[in-house]
């Protein structure tokens with residue numbers, strides 16, 4: 031049923047009820063290059079929605095990684111910097127230290143954040159930089175076509191673990207959130223996913239918190255997002271979401287890993 | 300004998316593997332071969348092409364701007380490459396997909412409805428082999444048997460049961476080309 | 484008759500296969516386009532055949548793994564492409580200083596920065612003039628075919644062991660990605676005694692130390708001098724190049740790697756037009772064929788360098804000819820590759836032949 035003129039759009043002479051609208055100001059509208067069904071596009075959109083709803087477009091600076099999301103700056107309509115592979119949190123540190131009242135975030139894949147960028151990840155968190163890190167864990171190197179990532183599950187095949195990841199040879203998949211949570215500089219650590227609408231809503235809440243907590247200047251907000259890679263997992267998007275549910279989540283359980291206390295949050299607007 | 304070929308179409312049409320198969324076949328016959336793919340992150344859906352050079356002599360540049368033959372599988376590639384064929388050269392194009400063909404009169408332009416033919420063989424994936432068969436009917440730079448030999452190398456073991464189908468497709472292409480020549 | 488092992492392979496795969504056949508004990512690498520096939524091939528093929536393929540967490544780690552394993556006396560290599568190779572520079576300087584034999588491959592892509600994944604020769608200076616800090620040289624080999632991508636793995640290891648010096652193979656995205664016929668000959672890989680390696684101190688020898696720290700200036704200078712002596716030796720013995728139609732050439736193209744293949748065709752096209760053009764292809768970029776170029780310059784009217792960069796090797800060509808003939812540069816960048824016709828046209832313009 032149509033609820034009123036305001037919520038209607040007319041296209042080709044037909045009247046449609048508007049039930050959902052893309053964030054208009056914080057997405058550039060450029061068509062994303064992601065493969066069909068890829069979680070990156072969902073995560074981008076949620077991020078854009080949050081920035082729009084919080085009204086912080088003018089105060090936000092993002093850092094894009096090297097990985098499939100290297101072109102995030104083409105899609106998010108905010109000021110952004112593109113970092114060298116793995117160095118996003120160092121770049122973000124540079125930005126935040128000289129612009130302490132801005133909202134600064136990085137958006138990084140698992141290879142970027144947990145392989146080549148491990149040192150920067152650990153040390154930026156250890157210093158308690160007041161930034162948000164969005165960590166897209168798809169258990170694979172997407173951009174370079176499917177090599178083993180530090181988060182690739184044991185037994186999972188990739189182009190560089192063609193016989194399945196062997197933990198004795200390549201080590202166990204790293205649980206980054208659990209690894210960094212004990213650091214004092216980690217203020218808020220939480221793990222979400224994009225494989226169902228309900229989980230996307232929870233992710234949105236977490237990203238909202240991740241931005242808001244920056245006002246407190248109490249350290250890093252770290253949001254891990256379990257995502258998929260249908261192309262390199264060689265699955266349909268639907269199958270890849272089932273894979274998340276059945277294989278990824280038992281090893282990477284969703285939920286909050288470190289929450290700020292009530293006192294910590296006092297003074298939050 | 301040196302034959303410089305560009306093969307172009309959409310990713311997924313088997314453009315790269317057509318060139319590779321031809322390359323293997325040339326190798327089987329002890330000829331020199333260079334296969335140069337366009338590569339990039341746009342693996343899915345984008346355009347793809349490869350330059351394949353077969354020669355009895357040493358091959359110089361793997362990258363060329365003028366070709367003896369263009370095997371073309373989609374419209375954008377027709378626009379891009381038709382002018383790059385040397386006078387006296389050959390265009391073999393997939394006429395189920397391509398509406399506007401080359402109107403050049405100084406080259407041989409052959410329409411092969413390869414997708415139609417492949418559909419009739421119940422496997423659209425062999426359209427590229429129909430094209431290859433058609434091309435080889437015009438320029439016998441390698442033998443059909445060598446192509447089959449090559450496919451054994453290009454195809455993973457588990458697909459070797461499709462070899463008869465591939466041969467059928469190659470022969471269908473040959474037939475289509477020959478029927479064109481008769482008409483002309 | 485011995486049956487030849489002939490295959491159709493990508494340059495990257497041929498390099499990887501050669502590494503196994505050359506008894507490379509360990510490969511350390513990190514994925515990067517356009518050379519990820521190397522690690523992928525070795526991850527698939529090394530287990531059960533020969534050697535250890537380890538995916539490192541970064542190129543910084545890769546090169547330091549190479550340092551460790553080479554210092555332990557093993558035959559080791561890494562490969563990467565431009566941004567990754569830049570990250571290795573500190574480690575490479577240490578390896579040169581500690582005089583560790585190893586093979587380092589750069590499949591050059593377009594830069595600077597993250598750049599493009601398409602082929603380029605923009606890393607010529609980096610490979611031949613240092614790249615890392617301090618006075619050092621790599622032996623630099625420039626393959627121009629898939630066959631040479633394989634052959635130079637053998638040659639590279641051989642030279643590395645002979646001089647206790649890191650060898651760089653400077654290739655590019657096109658040579659890495661293209662497929663050609665490649666022949667693998669049966670070769671014996673001689674065992675090399677490395678009595679300087681850290682394999683565990685036995686009673687019959689002094690302990691072995693692998694280091695690049697020489698904190699006293701007098702000691703450091705001695706090391707510099709002995710390195711320099713080695714580089715002179717290398718320059719004397721190891722210059723390699725190929726000449727095509729240079730006998731009667733009035734003009735010359737100097738080009739390496741992919742550019743030399745394009746130039747070869749340009750030369751053929753020029754000859755068809757009656758222009759006496761020849762080609763000199765440096766195979767070793769360090770040491771460089773200065774002497775030969777200087778000789779050739781005596782009878783030439785001009786030299787063109789074709790490079791997929793803004794003009795880097797041209798400096799070495801100018802050094803070679805000592806002003807005897809004009810030297811021009813033609814190049815494309817950003818991953819754009821000029822056609823043989825385009826090169827000819829620009830050569831004719833520069834040489835004012837038209």
Ligand SMILES: Cc1ncc(C[n+]2csc(CCOP(=O)(O)OP(=O)(O)O)c2C)c(N)n1
Nearest residue numbers: 096097098115139140141142171172173515
């Ligand atoms: C120094 C350096 N090394 C390697 C690369 C190649 N590279 C680009 S993206 C990438 C990994 C991407 O994987 P991930 O971070 O998991 O992100 P995804 O693409 O899966 O989103 C690599 C290795 C590079 N660009 N720079």
